[in-house]
Amino acid sequence: MNASEPADPGLLVLAQDFREALRHSIYLVRRLDADGELSAAQLSTLKMLMDSGPATGAGASSAAGVRVGEIARNLGVKVPSATEQIIKLERAGLARREPDPEDSRAVRVRLTQAGRTAVESANERRNAVMAGILASLPDADRAALAAALPVIGRINATLQA
Amino acid sequence: MNASEPADPGLLVLAQDFREALRHSIYLVRRLDADGELSAAQLSTLKMLMDSGPATGAGASSAAGVRVGEIARNLGVKVPSATEQIIKLERAGLARREPDPEDSRAVRVRLTQAGRTAVESANERRNAVMAGILASLPDADRAALAAALPVIGRINATLQA
DNA sequence: GCCTAACTGTTAGGCTACCTAACTATGAAC
């Protein structure tokens, strides 16, 4: 945990290689996001809204929507940045802001039906492109990747703490 | 290769999971880059210069430095964006622009000694932080990660084509 | 030789996404 210690050389090499891989992956992500329709930041925001509460709110009778602060925390940005994204989404008709009935300071953000549709189609498109790339790999590569994804998830989870 | 085909469902799931992992990794990268000293873009540029030609140019008698277009291509950005970064690096005393003796249209960019020092220390710091995170993982996780890195490298290489 | 076409890099202008600081409005505590 302590970064000031000398650290195992092998660990440093792995760290370097992993950083390198992530650095190069930026281009991949940029490529996937380059199809226009929705920016990476906006898709992330929409996706978060979708995961956190159904747009139709069938079973969510009490507190529908997500608070701005929570969105910011989930996206790893500051509150004003979240506000900015939300305003853009609202202008695009993809999300809606409503007062929180339980706390008048707060704002509840929800997907509109159009927002839900947009995030689904954008996701499908990106997944299809990525799947196309993965399809060209040998089975063993795909297996290795699949095995590593949970690990990367755990690494990312480290940051939440 | 053809993204318009229906595609294997398992492949789509893997694609989705991989995209998700990369999306979350953005926060990790942001965290690593947040230590100030050098922005991600600038470190990438410096690193590229370092890998492509020694600053001292001991053995590189003929064509020292890297051309702007080549830098742009390597970083996956357009030429004006590369120019912008280079100007900043030059102002910071980390890189130098020189005329290309063989082609007067071209510009050769080289690291200064200060630039070399800066990239090394920035890299070491980031590697140490990452190594600290990796140290908290079980051995099996590290092994899985190490096995997947070459795969991610191959995926990224796909884009060059 | 010279004129045109292709190429290299810079400049100008614009966009998105992030930030901090300052502000408004509401809630909670005493």
Place this chain on the structure above:
DNA sequence: GTTCATAGTTAGGTAGCCTAACAGTTAGGC
């Protein structure tokens, strides 16, 4: 019923990317 904390917005600024327009250099065709 002040006072302090909390939720979000607004204002202003920065970094990094883009396209379009430009200047200078090289290379061909004739």
